[in-house]
Amino acid sequence: MLPKGMCYVVDVNGIAITITHKRVRNVNLRIGSNGDARMSVPLHMSRARAMEVARSHEDWFRTHAARANARRSDGPMLWETGECLNVWGTERKLSVEHTQDVPQCELNGELLVIRVPEGTTPEGRAKFVERWLCEQMRGRLKELVPAFEKRVGVHAASITLRRMKSRWGSCTSSTGRIRLNTALAEQPPKCLEMVLVHELCHLLVANHGPRFKALMDLHCPDWRVWQRLLDEHPPRA
Numbered sequence: 699m700l701p702k703g704m705c706y707v708v709d710v711n712g713i714a715i716t717i718t719h720k721r722v723r724n725v726n727l728r729i730g731s732n733g734d735a736r737m738s739v740p741l742h743m744s745r746a747r748a749m750e751v752a753r754s755h756e757d758w759f760r761t762h763a764a765r766a767n768a769r770r771s772d773g774p775m776l777w778e779t780g781e782c783l784n785v786w787g788t789e790r791k792l793s794v795e796h797t798q799d800v801p802q803c804e805l806n807g808e809l810l811v812i813r814v815p816e817g818t819t820p821e822g823r824a825k826f827v828e829r830w831l832c833e834q835m836r837g838r839l840k841e842l843v844p845a846f847e848k849r850v851g852v853h854a855a856s857i858t859l860r861r862m863k864s865r866w867g868s869c870t871s872s873t874g875r876i877r878l879n880t881a882l883a884e885q886p887p888k889c890l891e892m893v894l895v896h897e898l899c900h901l902l903v904a905n906h907g908p909r910f911k912a913l914m915d916l917h918c919p920d921w922r923v924w925q926r927l928l929d930e931h932p933p934r935a
């Protein structure tokens with residue numbers, strides 16, 4: 699029997715399916731709010747069997763992920779109670795509350811509680827959540843950056859966070875400056891790690907050729923899975 703809550707990602711022809719072994723009777727298929735494919739299976743099911751089941755449901759995942767993506771691009775977020783936002787790859791429901799104190803954002807179970815002064819506009823709420831996502835990212839980067847700089851054997855002159863529409867990260871190798879998309883705080887943590895390693899590797903190799911890929915294989919062996927997940931879930935508008 700596999701340990702409870704064991705979780706891994708399997709690649710089915712380009713779909714990254716997260717499989718979790720849980721105390722459930724049946725196999726459950728699900729598409730997360732950011733279009734990610736998930737499957738939970740009983741604890742007693744072997745890993746090989748679970749992967750076989752995932753493969754046999756490729757069409758299901760493909761159709762439903764496409765539908766979820768279409769729904770998601772319906773319109774911009776209003777940052778109201780009941781809307782959903784992914785934080786580190788986990789869906790959180792927004793709960794907007796009013797406060798006369800300093801605005802606050804905190805995770806509470808499945809909720810992301812946003813406390814702002816009454817009358818704060820949707821843009822104001824968006825900015826505030828964005829700042830909070832930035833803080834979350836900085837918190838993780840505090841440990842990730844020194845660890846991976848050491849591993850890759852480089853030093854970034856600066857790491858800037860900003861919201862970008864089409865890129866997850868970028869690197870100017872001549873100056874050593876790296877920029878990371880704050881939208882990474884909405885994806886599974888491994889994605890941030892992978893993009894960070896990607897940009898650090900660019901300090902050694904400017905292009906995406908075989909030398910670059912070999913470095914990625916060395917420092918982030920499952921980078922392809924996370925790359926594909928990001929390719930399939932572009933940053934929200």
Ligand SMILES: [Zn+2]
Nearest residue numbers: 896900905906
């Ligand atoms: Zn690159």
